[in-house]
Amino acid sequence: METHRRGETISQATAQAGANIAFVKYWGNRDDALRLPLTNSLSMTLDTAVTITTVMFEQGLAQDVLVLNEQVVGGEALTRVARHLDHLRQLAGVSWRARVISRNTFPTGAGIASSASAFAALTVAAAAALGLSLSPRELSVWARLGSGSAARSIFGGYVELHTAARHEDAWAHPIAPPEHWRLADLVAVISREHKSVGSTGGHRLATTSPLNVARLAHVHTALAQARSAILARDLEMLGDVLEQDALTMHAVMMTSQPSLLYWEPGTVAVMHAVRRWRQEGIPAYFTIDAGPNVHIITEPAHVTALQDRLRELPFVQDVIVCYTGAGARLLDVSTPTTPSPT
């Protein structure tokens, strides 16, 4: 295959970025092409759920190549990566094609969105390989173009993504670093099945819900409360906000036209269990992304007990534990023209 023929490596870089879990989520864009969200959003970057991506610009490569978790990938995934590289190539004024080798340290389809860590790592690696000198804020702007939530994964700890009317003004910024407050995110895996409507398609439906305007109006309050709760390290306050926010987002999803019901029986079982355990004194709160799996946010001291309890629930296939993590970082870069090291 022509796309597998190795050429001379012009330059290459490797970066890693953590996934993140949003406490105040965004659903719906004001501009789908530019991925300018309808609202701000706020998340915690995760430590062990990481994407590591090497971008190798090669002489003579006819088109971009994507190798994801050891598999050559084409189709929509490749198109999205190539389009993302196009933006950065344009910025650098080059037309080199790249071999992108990416792997996740977490299983696919397990309820941890890989697009955030993937596009954050891709942006950092590609920018470095292209010799672009971008600030973290600029990196978050470009990462956003690949995946809205990737803008947040540029930073570690607690991060807010600001929406804006223009591409260059919609960036993320850190609210507090990971050392400020160590929290855990336990992902109760209910189903590994591919969701029938992905986030990109779902975002387009947000405005068809009669509840969307109310959610938009309320997000300001939720964000302010979440920021205060994080700065004060107040898990009860943060938990109330993140649980209600997840429910309002799913309310918008369920009442859009067509209706998106991401929950499965096990989703509801875990929601009830978390509330039951909370009544027993365990500070645990749930949030749910565009899928059936449930994220349980708690303090590190309660991880073992919660993990045991979650594994005993009939619908839970697996539990993945992550903690507050650092931002995206460059692991390696070599910009002069050298032979490919592999």
Place this chain on the structure above:
Amino acid sequence: METHRRGETISQATAQAGANIAFVKYWGNRDDALRLPLTNSLSMTLDTAVTITTVMFEQGLAQDVLVLNEQVVGGEALTRVARHLDHLRQLAGVSWRARVISRNTFPTGAGIASSASAFAALTVAAAAALGLSLSPRELSVWARLGSGSAARSIFGGYVELHTAARHEDAWAHPIAPPEHWRLADLVAVISREHKSVGSTGGHRLATTSPLNVARLAHVHTALAQARSAILARDLEMLGDVLEQDALTMHAVMMTSQPSLLYWEPGTVAVMHAVRRWRQEGIPAYFTIDAGPNVHIITEPAHVTALQDRLRELPFVQDVIVCYTGAGARLLDVSTPTTPSPT
């Protein structure tokens, strides 16, 4: 027990009323004491889910007595019935106490709200026994004071309850009689457990949800669409409206403070099943009241197939089938002082 001693019966009447299933529901009151709902609501009266109530005003009875499904009942249920009788006694200018003997033809806790049929039957029977000559509209006004949805059960077929600023202006009226369109309501019973927060308590929480205002704004559209769909006998249009309306109501419940999550794993399983079957060509739509059980609205031709499929689902304990039914009616009345027939 003094309350069981039989006195002379002054007058008595027996009435029956059907339960109803709301296609556009109300959640929240503008006045809790008067049960003046925040919005109009629209329902179908059910045929086989019926309450039959005899009200016997007896000489020398020290307080009202309630016998519900062969059991003498006190507490909150008796207080609510006694308070309801007080309104009608005041209207009639008497102070007689009553023995109220009531039974439902449908199981308690099976997802068919008994308060609508109970207070409709009680109102019709008590008014007749008290010699009050009330129009159906007036009966619906008084029934509403006992239970908001009881106002609708005064009428058969398709019924809308109008909210208003004053007690006497909030009445139900029929949109179409039962003969207009025969639909079926299959109740998939998921759980018979008593819900932890009943409707009366839940209504008070509606305004604490950030989504409530959006639901209030949208209900006008939903009602208009439901009315049109009923008049045109358009199940697809009606189904879209009733499914979305149930979801918006549960969205308000889930995002209220405290959050009310009435759904169980089986609720979600049935919701997904109904949508799957619809994709296979069976016109079936779900709605859910303040509990975990799911009502499936369909045409009579599809009842057998749906019943079989529902019974095969792992979470479904029972399926109850009802059709469009008639309004409340008086079965028997004897106003002169005669000995109790029992």
